[in-house]
Amino acid sequence: MPELPEVESIRLGLEKVLKNKKILKVTVLNPKLISSKSPKRKANKKKTEEFIKNIQGKKIVAFKRRAKNLILELNNTNNEAGLILIHLKMTGQLVFVSHKNQKVLGGHPILESYSRDLPNKHTQIILNLENGNLFYNDVRKFGYMLYYKNLAEVIQNKHFEKLGLEPFEKKFTEKYLREKIKTKNKNLKQVLLEQTIVVGCGNIYTDEICFAAKILPQRICKTLNKLEIKSLFNNLKIIFKKAIQVGGSSVVNHKLVDGSLGNYARQHKVYGQAGQKCHTKNCPRILEKITISGRTTVFCTNCQK
DNA sequence: GTACTTGTTGAACG
């Protein structure tokens, strides 16, 4: 499940091979993914034609990220700009295969579809570039690849507009987090998942960050004291930073793959470990599981308060 | 066969 570190790793891995490359041809195998963000979206022939017309022939001039969204900035010789907004949701995967048959991939770690010939049954969209082909694969087809004229058009989307700060931007400070959090009458997990204060936390990293910060995810935000918020702030940054470093190896050159991919190597301390003994040294407690905001939540009642 | 999983959207509420 790509959360911020995975998405950033994809960006880092693909930026080099995609930048300043022209999109020669676009193949939309699943028109739903380019039609809209809505879960109930329908395939639309006209939209597909427009999508192709709008990006074919343009050059990728920048590859950026905002929260868990990837943004390919485009331009052409007539100076007509545009951008492609990509969200991988739970199971999206981007794979670039160069003309020399070198692979760079990132996103959902499915070994099978990674190693299988491309395109395969999970391939939804293909961009043929000057130096190779970019495949968008998505098992559950929740993701999207949308064309926009400019960033202002993207921001018109209410949810996008309400996105909080990036964890690594300068404006994201301990004081900012404290000011925002101390008024919230909701539990910490819910608030982190909302993306409205700080972006990037999904179900997995939220539990990991709460564990590292020694705070129970069900705690009501306004009951957190200064020291706890400091711990939350520090650990959020530490965990994302570490994960990006490790996640960097999830974007691999195919020639280096020895069967064990880096993105599996993520060291989860609580996620998916309910019922097991807490990983903290000398802690005898068994990790507990509850549901918060409809999502599985795992924690240690001894290590987290 | 059935339950469970995921991030975001938008409908439905108060």
Add this chain to the structure above:
DNA sequence: TCGTTCAACAAGTA
């Protein structure tokens, strides 16, 4: 008009 809650989307895995 606003905030909040929750089903929906799809398909693989246990």
